[in-house]
Amino acid sequence: MPRPSLPDAPERARGQRDPEATQRALLAAATAEFAEKGLAGARVDEIARRAGVNKQLVYHHFGNKEALYRAALDQVYAGIRVQERALHLADLPPEAAMERLVGFSFDYLLEHPEFVALLNDENRQEAKHLRDSPGLQAMHSPLVELLQETLRRGGEAGVFRTDMDPVNVYISIAGLSYFYFSNNRTLSAIFGRELDGARAVAARRRHVIDFTLRALRP
Amino acid sequence: MPRPSLPDAPERARGQRDPEATQRALLAAATAEFAEKGLAGARVDEIARRAGVNKQLVYHHFGNKEALYRAALDQVYAGIRVQERALHLADLPPEAAMERLVGFSFDYLLEHPEFVALLNDENRQEAKHLRDSPGLQAMHSPLVELLQETLRRGGEAGVFRTDMDPVNVYISIAGLSYFYFSNNRTLSAIFGRELDGARAVAARRRHVIDFTLRALRP
Amino acid sequence: MPRPSLPDAPERARGQRDPEATQRALLAAATAEFAEKGLAGARVDEIARRAGVNKQLVYHHFGNKEALYRAALDQVYAGIRVQERALHLADLPPEAAMERLVGFSFDYLLEHPEFVALLNDENRQEAKHLRDSPGLQAMHSPLVELLQETLRRGGEAGVFRTDMDPVNVYISIAGLSYFYFSNNRTLSAIFGRELDGARAVAARRRHVIDFTLRALRP
Amino acid sequence: MPRPSLPDAPERARGQRDPEATQRALLAAATAEFAEKGLAGARVDEIARRAGVNKQLVYHHFGNKEALYRAALDQVYAGIRVQERALHLADLPPEAAMERLVGFSFDYLLEHPEFVALLNDENRQEAKHLRDSPGLQAMHSPLVELLQETLRRGGEAGVFRTDMDPVNVYISIAGLSYFYFSNNRTLSAIFGRELDGARAVAARRRHVIDFTLRALRP
DNA sequence: GATGAATGAGCGTTCATTCAT
DNA sequence: TATGAATGAACGCTCATTCAT
Structure with missing residues (x-):
């Protein structure tokens, strides 16, 4: 119940490509962000930042914010x-x-x-x-x-x-x-x-x- | 549980002065809007529209969105x-x-x-x-x-x-x-x-x- | 050059009517406010507050913000x-x-x-x-x-x-x-x-x- | 001293990418706008319009109006x-x-x-x-x-x-x-x-x- | 003359999303 | 696949001004 804020994803080597790891990192970041702020309060920028990936990858892998929420x-x-x-x-x-x-x-x-x-x-x-x-x-x-x-x-x-x-x-x-x-x-x-x-x-x-x-x- | 969407406040006669009624209308509209959308998802414009009053009155009477939320x-x-x-x-x-x-x-x-x-x-x-x-x-x-x-x-x-x-x-x-x-x-x-x-x-x-x-x- | 912020007008007895004193207070407050913030940055609310009078009196006595600026x-x-x-x-x-x-x-x-x-x-x-x-x-x-x-x-x-x-x-x-x-x-x-x-x-x-x-x- | 109002930036081809040109255009437009209206009187919308770019780019490249003023x-x-x-x-x-x-x-x-x-x-x-x-x-x-x-x-x-x-x-x-x-x-x-x-x-x-x-x- | 409520326009800023590379 | 630039639509809030009392 101390509700520890979920940690951000570990820094990946830059330029490295691992689509599955990217998706996992996004999903984990999204879960934390949506849990803390709700769907309306969560920010796509912040999810990408937490996942350590470019924001556009949210759209690339999940389509949009709401689909990411559903996935989470x-x-x-x-x-x-x-x-x-x-x-x-x-x-x-x-x-x-x-x-x-x-x-x-x-x-x-x-x-x-x-x-x-x-x-x-x-x-x-x-x-x-x-x-x-x-x-x-x-x-x-x-x-x-x-x-x-x-x-x-x-x-x-x-x-x-x-x-x-x-x-x-x-x-x-x-x-x-x-x-x-x-x-x-x-x-x-x-x-x-x-x-x-x-x-x-x-x-x-x-x-x-x-x-x-x-x-x-x- | 049919959770009927709370009705909007009745239209007040335009130009009429009744600050207490205005505050009551805003509070009722805010309660409904915050209940439906949460603090982050609620829209001040929508609250004012539901209350049938000018948006600025939210700020005049309550200060800001968050204070209105607290009041609700x-x-x-x-x-x-x-x-x-x-x-x-x-x-x-x-x-x-x-x-x-x-x-x-x-x-x-x-x-x-x-x-x-x-x-x-x-x-x-x-x-x-x-x-x-x-x-x-x-x-x-x-x-x-x-x-x-x-x-x-x-x-x-x-x-x-x-x-x-x-x-x-x-x-x-x-x-x-x-x-x-x-x-x-x-x-x-x-x-x-x-x-x-x-x-x-x-x-x-x-x-x-x-x-x-x-x-x-x- | 320490440029001391001009003091606000002394509190007048409430309800007291002295149009000339009101105008003087407004003018002094306006001068200070315009000097500090410029015409665009000055706030009519703030001028009224500094003068210790109701905001509407600005309009009553001077017409509008710009006329008050000209008077100052x-x-x-x-x-x-x-x-x-x-x-x-x-x-x-x-x-x-x-x-x-x-x-x-x-x-x-x-x-x-x-x-x-x-x-x-x-x-x-x-x-x-x-x-x-x-x-x-x-x-x-x-x-x-x-x-x-x-x-x-x-x-x-x-x-x-x-x-x-x-x-x-x-x-x-x-x-x-x-x-x-x-x-x-x-x-x-x-x-x-x-x-x-x-x-x-x-x-x-x-x-x-x-x-x-x-x-x-x- | 004829103080000619600085001309607006030339219209860039729509959709063209040139971040440095964007920043230069914004800075030039901001300098003109701040010079004419001051920090308080200047309008971010107007600066963007003069620069021929989207208003959001002010925030993307400079952070906010005041930071743009500092840059100018x-x-x-x-x-x-x-x-x-x-x-x-x-x-x-x-x-x-x-x-x-x-x-x-x-x-x-x-x-x-x-x-x-x-x-x-x-x-x-x-x-x-x-x-x-x-x-x-x-x-x-x-x-x-x-x-x-x-x-x-x-x-x-x-x-x-x-x-x-x-x-x-x-x-x-x-x-x-x-x-x-x-x-x-x-x-x-x-x-x-x-x-x-x-x-x-x-x-x-x-x-x-x-x-x-x-x-x-x- | 004086007050607080009320208004409409607009401002700085944010945000989800798309584009170009 | 991945990136940063770019966009349009809002959003919360402010402000000069007017209304009703």
């Missing part, structure tokens, strides 16, 4: 999906599996403030870029199915309720963590309490897991 | 505080009081999408305007105290746990509703499920209350 | 003419009279930096306001006639040349002082030498008198 | 220094050298009204741009040293006084010409005498040389 958005979604797919909950008993799932949701947001920031801006724009995304299906979180399966196993084991809509449970789990991170600064200001310190974060993590597990009890 | 932010916070103070939970038994509190949190966000939108943008800017706000103290939500008192009464009555940090409980209650509204569009897109219809909203409302009450059980 | 210009010319007419050179022997005349030219500019500043701006505008001034004749300096008479007396006494055009002599006398004051800052910068200290000013004064008297020797 | 100021100083360095006074006997020096000072101002105009504005701004100029040293006029050497030679030859401060003599020589040109219009208006005609200018030139040489006599 797709990429951050891809990033979380990769990690979600690496969770192996089937090996664990239902309660431990649920704890891992909730914990993962929390930890990912903690470690990826740019994901939260980009999503916030995209929602303010009514998700219009996301809706246009060709790979939208691929963005569907596998967590919903994992959650559904875990709830089913927990139901059979008698440790979880079985009358809950998995999508709403998913939204609740996500929301308990997401809101804490997305609104951390305004909450800190209003409560006069630093919610972004390591101790507060750890306490919140325990609270979220505890709150969820209790809510799911039969 | 202060006003939306004031709006929710007014309604929060009108809640009378002490008259109700603990569980009913909690249900009302959670229900209010949900309903207010449902009816005030501009509050959610402004807060999102403010958080992306690291709450810098809020932190500078002179009346920051007045923005502290009375709900935390109401919640604390309700939890205490529920604890005595044996219906609530007594080991929870009220601030974290508050954040959880707020987050369960807020995330649903703030991220409604991306969630709808990804789940391929309309989460902003009346039926989905009603189901979410029930879920949030149920989820919270169960989590608070002893 | 006329006034500074009137100021120097008043003092020039108070010189009594006929009582003095020619050389002493000439010294007084040159000394006066120097001293007046030293004490009235706003005169120099206004004249510079007016010249950059090709004197267009001055040419429109109705009382232009009244602005003709009596010094030319005084100078002519002094030169004549000196010629008869054998101490001055008699073959010089009085207007050119006048321009030379004025220029020797005026240039020093009008260009003091750039000269100081380029010579790396503070030309606005009391010592430098006194040395310049002696130099100007000496230079002139020698140039006029037969 | 530096350039006009550089212009006079170049010609001053081309004077070879050592070859001439002292009196002829002095006459050439004074004549040059007069002629340069006659031919470069923009130099006078820019300097006037810069002085009204208290030379703040000049003081910030990195190459300030380079702006020191070589004339002071030339003058000093000429005075020394004239002193040895018995034709000049030896007790004069060269800086003050330099200021006097410059002032005798500068004031005539910088204040030509107000002087013309007040004396009701055209001081910018060829005859008046020629008479002034003779007067200035004569006045100076006589003042320097032992």
